[in-house]
Amino acid sequence: MDSAEYERKIAARFAAFDQDGNGYIDREDFSAAARAVLAEFGTTARSDRGQAVFAGAEAFWQGMAGIADVDGDQRVTREEFVTGAAKRLRDNPHRFAEIARPFLHAVLAVAGADGAGTTPEAAARVLRVLGTPAELAGAVAAGLDTDGDGLIAEDEVLAAFAAYCGVEAPDAL
Ligand code: CA
Ligand code: CA
Numbered sequence: 172m173d174s175a176e177y178e179r180k181i182a183a184r185f186a187a188f189d190q191d192g193n194g195y196i197d198r199e200d201f202s203a204a205a206r207a208v209l210a211e212f213g214t215t216a217r218s219d220r221g222q223a224v225f226a227g228a229e230a231f232w233q234g235m236a237g238i239a240d241v242d243g244d245q246r247v248t249r250e251e252f253v254t255g256a257a258k259r260l261r262d263n264p265h266r267f268a269e270i271a272r273p274f275l276h277a278v279l280a281v282a283g284a285d286g287a288g289t290t291p292e293a294a295a296r297v298l299r300v301l302g303t304p305a306e307l308a309g310a311v312a313a314g315l316d317t318d319g320d321g322l323i324a325e326d327e328v329l330a331a332f333a334a335y336c337g338v339e340a341p342d343a344l
Pocket of ligand 1: 197
């Protein structure tokens, strides 16, 4: 990978976390993501599942801030993301993904039909409301079902998230 491709990939990851596109990642981006998922599936914020999504989003934000908010102003700038998070993502994407586990677990519960697990169709709806282009969401969601049993398991999502986040650095860095 050359530097330009690395920059482009990091920029795409930053944009994915910066849900409202205001140029920095903060708590509001995570709560906006939580609200979007709950709205998509008609789940109230007060319900147990709704509260779990918000709690997971808060834990995800706290983990992100702990890694990347170098100056402690409760905002992760692009520069902080590149210097803080990107290095961590590169060195240990699976550990990074663990900070997302409570959120992903709660989202899968909301998107799953009462204990039946989460289908690729439901996962595609989640991806769309979180900003994945509609024309890509279906294929990405289908790819999450790595064992092909028609349902998406938490470990499959975590592995995919780690792979997505684990951007290889160019040789020059
Ligand atoms: Ca933002
Ligand atoms: Ca900061």
